[in-house]
Amino acid sequence: MRQVQLSDVGYVYDDGYNKTTALEGVELTIEQGECLAIVGHTGSGKSTLVQHLNALLQPSSGIVEAFDFTITADAKKNRKLGLSNLRQKVGLVFQYPEYQLFAETVLEDIMYGPLNFGASQQEAENIAHEMMKLVGLPNDIAQRYPLALSGGQMRRVAVAGILAMNPDILVLDEPTVGLDPKGQIEMMEFFLSLQQKLQKTLVIVTHNMDVVANYTNRMVVMKEKQKVFDGKPSEFFENREQVESCYMELPHTVKLAQALRTKGISIPKEIITFEEFVNYIKELEGNQ
Amino acid sequence: MKIAIGNYIETQSLIHRLNPIVKLVIFFIWMIVLFSIKQLPMYAMVIIGIISLIRVTRLPIKLIVSSAWSLKWLVLIMIVFNLFFYKQGNILFEFGFVQVYDQGLYQVLLLSVRLVSVVMLATMLTLTTKPLDLTLALEQLLSPFKRFIPVADIALMVSIAIRFIPTLVDETDKIMKAQASRGANIETGPLIQRVKHLVSMLIPMFVISFKRAENLAVAMEARGYTDAQSRTRLIQLYWYKTDTIGMIVGMTIALIFLVIGWNI
Numbered sequence: 001m002r003q004v005q006l007s008d009v010g011y012v013y014d015d016g017y018n019k020t021t022a023l024e025g026v027e028l029t030i031e032q033g034e035c036l037a038i039v040g041h042t043g044s045g046k047s048t049l050v051q052h053l054n055a056l057l058q059p060s061s062g063i064v065e066a067f068d069f070t071i072t073a074d075a076k077k078n079r080k081l082g083l084s085n086l087r088q089k090v091g092l093v094f095q096y097p098e099y100q101l102f103a104e105t106v107l108e109d110i111m112y113g114p115l116n117f118g119a120s121q122q123e124a125e126n127i128a129h130e131m132m133k134l135v136g137l138p139n140d141i142a143q144r145y146p147l148a149l150s151g152g153q154m155r156r157v158a159v160a161g162i163l164a165m166n167p168d169i170l171v172l173d174e175p176t177v178g179l180d181p182k183g184q185i186e187m188m189e190f191f192l193s194l195q196q197k198l199q200k201t202l203v204i205v206t207h208n209m210d211v212v213a214n215y216t217n218r219m220v221v222m223k224e225k226q227k228v229f230d231g232k233p234s235e236f237f238e239n240r241e242q243v244e245s246c247y248m249e250l251p252h253t254v255k256l257a258q259a260l261r262t263k264g265i266s267i268p269k270e271i272i273t274f275e276e277f278v279n280y281i282k283e284l285e286g287n288q
Numbered sequence: 289m290k291i292a293i294g295n296y297i298e299t300q301s302l303i304h305r306l307n308p309i310v311k312l313v314i315f316f317i318w319m320i321v322l323f324s325i326k327q328l329p330m331y332a333m334v335i336i337g338i339i340s341l342i343r344v345t346r347l348p349i350k351l352i353v354s355s356a357w358s359l360k361w362l363v364l365i366m367i368v369f370n371l372f373f374y375k376q377g378n379i380l381f382e383f384g385f386v387q388v389y390d391q392g393l394y395q396v397l398l399l400s401v402r403l404v405s406v407v408m409l410a411t412m413l414t415l416t417t418k419p420l421d422l423t424l425a426l427e428q429l430l431s432p433f434k435r436f437i438p439v440a441d442i443a444l445m446v447s448i449a450i451r452f453i454p455t456l457v458d459e460t461d462k463i464m465k466a467q468a469s470r471g472a473n474i475e476t477g478p479l480i481q482r483v484k485h486l487v488s489m490l491i492p493m494f495v496i497s498f499k500r501a502e503n504l505a506v507a508m509e510a511r512g513y514t515d516a517q518s519r520t521r522l523i524q525l526y527w528y529k530t531d532t533i534g535m536i537v538g539m540t541i542a543l544i545f546l547v548i549g550w551n552i
Binding site for chain 2 (some may be wrong): 102
């Protein structure tokens with residue numbers, strides 16, 4: 001099922017003196033249940049793009065269709081749409097989401113979203129407890145002050161705060177940045193389980209090509225305000241020139257495969273996840 | 289987001305290149321002169337002078353006029369109060385219980401045009417001078433009082449505050465968007481709700497600002513900062529011949545206005 005469709009979307013930042021174009025003619029369709037990575041170098045427009053998904057930004061040109069909402073460049077019409085309801089359906093987790101924590105207790109902070117979208121106090125509390133369990137927070141921190149927690153725990157609280165709204169699409173802006181390697185893997189595995197068990201759509205904005213290679217099956221590449229690639233990650237990484245022209249790096253598996261190829265061990269180009277890679281090597285060993 | 293403070297616009301005009309000390313001193317002298325002028329016709333000359341100065345700075349005239357336009361409510365309130373309470377001179381006309389006196393009208397016009405001129409000049413000052421240059425100039429001008437007040441520390445504090453305005457504006461924007469994603473809405477809904485949502489933005493802003501201040505202090509100390517008094521400056525203000533000329537021209541203009549004002 002199609003959840004979001006962007007047609008010829010452009011966006012111009014206007015501070016009264018300067019106009020800066022941030023997006024140009026972007027076409028994008030997001031289907032339910034897919035796991036999509038949006039990558040691009042700094043200033044390529046990827047953050048601007050994802051803010052269109054829950055109408056934090058409204059297009060300067062073109063049309064954004066998200067669920068039942070049709071958002072155009074007409075600000076007056078958009079105001080009548082009740083766009084805050086779209087924000088319940090598309091949960092946006094910002095970079096360093098721990099900075100959005102403000103309530104006196106962890107529980108209250110997680111309850112903030114559901115309460116804003118019409119849940120009763122009791123419902124919100126139940127949801128919050130459920131979410132704490134889901135993101136793996138121990139129940140005894142429910143009454144603690146969120147800003148006194150460790151970095152990893154604070155991020156879990158912030159993510160739980162978004163998940164508590166029960167969004168259909170989860171947009172994650174650099175979800176692993178600032179976490180230790182173990183925390184990064186745990187976080188990504190957690191998001192992936194949401195996609196697989198609850199059929200949530202995942203949109204991940206990242207600079208980390210290993211995340212792209214290991215966890216996503218579709219990749220959108222932004223370069224200088226425009227979308228330049230949309231397809232399988234393995235196809236993008238095949239074309240080294242394209243990767244470099246987008247100021248991107250290759251994932252570790254692809255680099256290793258290339259190095260092995262120069263030594264005469266051929267590895268198929270479709271293999272880009274760690275798991276596939278290890279299995280393939282084991283198979284090779286078994287054949288010898 | 290629009291912010292008025294520190295809105296420096298580079299047009300590479302003569303005025304831009306002037307030493308900020310000159311601009312600051314001339315600005316204060318002109319202010320004093322402006323407030324000593326008591327004849328309305330003189331202000332026609334002042335306005336002509338300001339407009340020609342805008343031409344010299346090559347700034348868009350619209351920008352400076354719009355800064356004066358932002359005073360419209362203040363001027364309106366002044367006019368209303370003056371018409372009600374100023375009861376000297378001859379009655380010009382009256383409707384109902386309101387009597388308009390000629391002197392009252394004259395006074396309020398004088399006050400308004402004075403205010404507008406000062407704001408236009410101040411706008412020009414900040415548009416042509418980088419905020420950090422202004423604090424530097426202020427520091428140098430106040431340096432004779434070093435013994436009594438910590439001039440250098442205050443200047444540093446002001447320049448850090450100015451430096452962080454855009455950063456905090458960005459930060460605010462981010463937090464507002466993050467909370468809007470969780471359903472916060474400060475534009476519609478009952479007042480208590482809106483205040484509650486505002487708190488959800490204010491607390492993270494405080495947390496972030498304190499964190500930033502702490503990091504900055506540590507970073508400064510790590511690079512050997514002890515106090516501002518004993519420091520020398522990387523960027524020095526140099527005094528060129530054009531600055532002397534600028535000072536003389538500025539003072540002469542002030543003098544001409546004063547002399548004409550006395551003689552009328």
